[in-house]
Amino acid sequence: MTAATLAAPATPVRRTREGRWANVVLNVYMVIFFIYLFAPLLVMTLAAFNAYDYPSVTQWRGWTLKWFDALAGDTRILQGLRNSILVGIGVIAVSIPLGLSGAFILTRLQSRWNGVLYGVLVSPILTPGIILGISTLIFWRNFQVPGGLFLAMMAQATFIASYSMLMFLARLQRQDRSLEEAALDLGASSVHVFRRITLPFLAPTIFTAAVIAFLQSIENYNTTVFAIGGNWTLVTEIGSRFRFGLSPVINVIGVIFVVLTIIAATVYVILKERDRKARMAR
Amino acid sequence: MGALVRTYGRGLTTVFVALTVLWMLGMIIVPQLFMVERSLWTRQETSQITLQIDRLYNEISTLQFDAQAAADADKPAIEDRISDIEEEIAELEAQEKAPQRVYTLSNYTRMSGLHLRIFVRTIFYAALVTVLALVVCYPIAFAVAQVATPRAAAFLMLGLIVPYAINELLRVYAWLMILDYQGVLNTFLDWVGITNLAAKQWIPFLESPVSVFVAMVYAYILFMVFPIYNTLETLDRNQLEAARDLGAPTWRIHLRVAIPHAKPGIAVGCIMTFMLSAGSYAVPQIMTRGTSGDWFSQTIYRQFFESNNWNVGAAYAFTLLVVCIVFIFLMMLIFRVGVRDIAR
Amino acid sequence: SSGTVNVFAWGDYVQDNIKDAFEKETGITVNLSTYGSNDEAENKLRAAGGKGFDVVFPSVDTGPNYYKDNLLAEIDESKFKVDEVIPSIYRASINLGATNRGKRYLIPCDWGTEGMTWDSETMPDLKYGVISYGDMWKPDMNGQVAVRQKSVLVSLAIYLDATGEVKSNRAMDLYKSEEECKRVFEAVTKYAIEHRQNIGAFWNNATEATAAFTDAGCTIGQTWDTTGILLHRDTNPKWRYTMPKEGGLGWIDTMGIPSGAENVDQAYAFINFMLTPEAGGMFANNTGYNSAAVDADKHLNDEQKAAFQMAYPDPAAIDNLWWWPAQTDFFASLRSLYSEQLTNA
Amino acid sequence: MGAATAMPADTTMRGQDVVLDAVSMVFGDFTAVHRTDLEIRAGEFFSILGPSGCGKTTILRMISGFLDPTTGSVRIGGAEMRGIGPNRRPTALIFQNLALFPLMPVWENVAFGLEARGVGRKQRRERAMELIDMVALRGHENKLPGDLSGGQRQRVAIARALAVEPAVLLLDEPLSALDLKLRQHMRAELKDIQRRTGVTFIYITHDQGEALTMSDRIAVMNQGRVEQVDTTDVLYDDPATPFVATFVGEQNVFRGRVAEVADGFAVIEGPDGRLRGRNRQKLAPGDEAMVFVRPERMQFLNGAALDNVVSASIDRRDLEGPFVNLFLKRDGNEIMVHLTNSGAAGRDLGGEQRVGFAASDALVLPAGELARD
């Protein structure tokens, strides 16, 4: 499906004459844009099947699957993946509770400090990643904690917690506060209200926030590279291979991730579409 | 706080407050303060005397090694020589001072002209990348938010997200493969006949900052598209129609209706993009192969991991942080958005 | 014995054949981590507080960086078989940075060189004995030269000393004192910046070095031996590698035990194993570097012998090598300052 | 539609009376409710009617316990409520937006109050089903609120509130989110449920139509004060203040000064001449006064003699369906005449007209604030 067909007229807005020319321009632009977006992916993918020893598509040495085998036998990469997953799980475990707490406080705190608190809690998002890595490293040094998976996890959680918090905040802002009041009015205790009303309401967001936290953790380089010490994650391993001996095994990883994402995204879209149809049917 | 206790009870509230304080202090504020502290002192450099002592010790070691292999006859001479040197060392060691920690602003003030230039250039380039990304992303955000059908919009969204499945490093590396001397683009141009690779005629994309811009805009598209998309999505299509009905041409509709509406999103997108590109380490590192100018982040990295000068590194990092903060405030001022608007 | 040993080595150093042989012989499991540059090794170790690894492979001249922060433990010469190392190398290493204040921390493992790699098809006139560092700075080489930021200023100093333009006692003045170092770097950097347009690519590691020739369009440059040799062998025989007439830059990589090592005995077992002739030979065949182990050359394969022959056509080529002296603080910081200037010129 | 008649009566509940004794509510320096006394009888359908912001919700929240009155006390069934939280009062609140729990099926919504009281699941469900039957939602018990229609949701909210067996049900504009037809239908249903359960209903609305059709008694509020408490007919026919007169239904208003009083009638002199109306509040000559006449009591003078006559010119004729509103202009003052649509109502009228009304159809009140248009 090309961008052009995607943008095909569907609403009357774009049937107007004056809009038509603008739409042609917009469509052409979208096509160029999506080429820009996907060309690297294509190159990346092709290079994963090239028998040449370095990632390349111009030095074509024939199709091969050997890099897939090589990946399976690459203990460092596999270990890196395990480490990444470990760190990712740690990040979820740390950032979700932090994000939730921050969000609860910010939605309920009626004080002029609210703005300040908000500023502080979102600041990690607005801070360059390397600075978070550096400050974490320097900070924990004072407690004799050297760089490693733990520090990488802490450094990442610092800003990922902020992302989670924003998601929870957005959700909480859409919460109808009268629900909690209604529950209280019906005689429920505050813990009961939290368990039966607030948490279930947040549950989908907690799930998405966890997934996003995990993905951000896996993907992170700038922060991790400073805090990882002698250990490594998948990404820092790739990073250090840039400094030493890049092979198309790296591309294979890329291809696998792309395929996984497309599958996940397609499933998501199908589910959503079905949901939408179901809702329309009602 | 009262509202919090009333809704969640005392126990839960305590947990929330404790966690938030831990996060705020232990992970955000105090580490930054430690970094700042680190940037405020230096250790006096080792003196020439220390160097001299080191070298004398090495001489002894060499003599001792030689002594093992030497004929017995030569050994006394060597030993004499060793003891001479040891005396000399003793004398020098008396003069040697242990390095001291000195609090000073010199880590900031001593930024060399070169580093300052790199710094300024980085900020300038980051601003340029931001503008570029804005120009590239606005039409896309608009198309997805306002023009496409919900179905098409979902697919477009997917198209935007999929490239982000692969890591930033790989994404950028892919651009290297495209823009290189024997990259896809030059090979294509060679095939077309514009360049001649065999004769070493090629377009040196990589040798100009353009390649960094291309890759960096690419790397951060999402961070620009999403905030703008989010605001444009809330723009009532009727407003666009109303503007058109009142006779406005497309450009004026954007200028007067769509862009003003998207302002908070544009501000957030610009802040994110600027912050990411000013602090980007991987993109310039990979895209230039170190040939064209450094970005400040590379300089910081080198202070930490090459020059082994954490203190200067911390000072540089803090400087970068300050600029980012200033940029954020500037954007908030220009676009008249509050911190709260960054929540999306 | 048994247990595990955590080895932190250059990416290509401990390949499977060596690992298997060691594990088979000793029953010790090797846990391998790798790095691509001295900086990386040093800083990871520093960031990890000297913990987590049992053996590292620093280049000998970077030793002082480790001593400053007490990252390495002293070598116990009773646990390590000194005889396994070629004595001349062992001796030379003392002054190059393997010892500090009378104590030894590093044991030579292998050595290699940084010399000239060039395209013999476009430059058929160049060969051993003729080729010079100066060939990189000739006027018609726009964008065709690949160099390493960290070494190019040193080789240029050697070249300019040889031509007499900048006297520096074969670049040794760079290590003499801060003032001398500045003087030489200043002059050399000026020269380099004037000829900046020649440089087509900077490289910092083997991959980048290879890419400089295969992807970035360079035709001549200063590379590590392994880069030149592998380019010749795997990519195209037109690529040649040899020593310039001013003398190649020699480096020695060593093995050391971090101060926080937990498996010290296993570490010594590993070090001793690496310096057996068989392992040394395997190592050289694997990597293209030259083992510091006595009799390792008896286990070289033909390919490796041929490569050695190409790189060092006669013994003088080896005698004439310029070995990197132990780093001093001022050298390290001035070198990165001036190489930054060159990069950003 | 037929639901109401099919519903069985529930006999487990009983209403209690609610007394507000000198209650007031101050937020910061703004007084939302001025000192108010109010007695709501056990089992009655009581409405509080007033414009937006007049303090209706505030009163309701004081009764339900979400707010503590600044002064005065609230008693329910004779018991003082100060210090008793919303979850321990014999009241249940139905929110304007209903506040159904969107993630729980209908029956769990209904059973929530019992769940909060620790009633076992099986019992909860049984009781919930009884209530679901009562509001005629059997068959919908496992649906989520989002899958129900507006009217069904409304009934779930009622069942949920009734599940805790409140003595007083507090309803805060529960119909305002529904569309017109459904709103009218739900009026009947609410009234019916109230009648069958016997629970005291305190119903808040700013819609006079709702209040008039459902209530036993109505309190009309304005700016934090209760201006009148009465049955619907009395409120309509004998409003106590100009505000109540104009807020409830339409009125034609004439201003003037009392000239004569006699036999419970007063004659007012003003720009529209001498007008005679009932003088229920015993105004004395010289008082500033207003005369109120309902548009449906205005008549065109087809020969008939009437106490009061005004002439004006017809400006506009609004056909509203079953009736026609005629608007007459007179010196910038507008007079509205409500006529049943008799097919030709007002169609043949034009130009200057003489309209009048009987003195018994007009009410004289002391001059005061009118309801904002």
Add this chain to the structure above:
Amino acid sequence: MGAATAMPADTTMRGQDVVLDAVSMVFGDFTAVHRTDLEIRAGEFFSILGPSGCGKTTILRMISGFLDPTTGSVRIGGAEMRGIGPNRRPTALIFQNLALFPLMPVWENVAFGLEARGVGRKQRRERAMELIDMVALRGHENKLPGDLSGGQRQRVAIARALAVEPAVLLLDEPLSALDLKLRQHMRAELKDIQRRTGVTFIYITHDQGEALTMSDRIAVMNQGRVEQVDTTDVLYDDPATPFVATFVGEQNVFRGRVAEVADGFAVIEGPDGRLRGRNRQKLAPGDEAMVFVRPERMQFLNGAALDNVVSASIDRRDLEGPFVNLFLKRDGNEIMVHLTNSGAAGRDLGGEQRVGFAASDALVLPAGELARD
């Protein structure tokens, strides 16, 4: 309230007529508007009335140029409009949600159409101020739309649309977002502006009250078809179809089969006995038919003899203010009687009652679809 009278007339504008000639609109495989002919006269206030989804907006969008009709043509002032974009038609559209530009002050909103035409800032502002005066918003010109009340926003939208001096103003349910009182007030104001400017108004609504009070003529639509175009009184008194009869106003409906026809009257036989009504559509004996009687034409039989009589029991009495609605039950069928509130209207009634209506007040139509409740 006084705004309308204070507004000066604007003489720069003139309405044009709009003709839809065999127009239809198909979206994919769904026909939103079936082949329709419609003539809207220059300067008239024309309403299109119909339930949600019947195609009203679609027609409006074809006139304004946002949609091209699938077949047929739109002519404005005699000129064929096909191929002419919305920004070049002599129409201006007022959206349901107004679509004011929230970030521009009132005057810039009003001046936007001029700005788009390249009029200089000073002139723009002058003209905008004239229009702002016209809609009585002087003093608010520098506020943002968000700071205005609903009715003020409404007027800004009107001024903005009038600024481009359209010959035809298209209004898509412009009052639906306002509350009841304001809606009623704005009706008068809209009608007044239309009268003063002379611009053709095409007004879309699903609210029959709005359409009836404001329009010169009304087109009633149902499921993509125009069922009747007539003046308000004709529409109310002589609906052409059962749908129109029930969509516009309330009706009591009786079903049956035509038994006799004579003198323009027909007698229907059905479950409610024999009923006589006007036979405008010349039904023949044996035809399935429906008898429609307005609630306000129903009368209680106080001795008076009427053509048609039905007996039923009183179920509910809704006091709505100026009138009272009585609901009578008869075999599950509901009969509604509308009485003017005469003070005691219907209060004394109870139990079984006999109600009737004159044959001239009843209309017999062929059986057909009714408007959904």
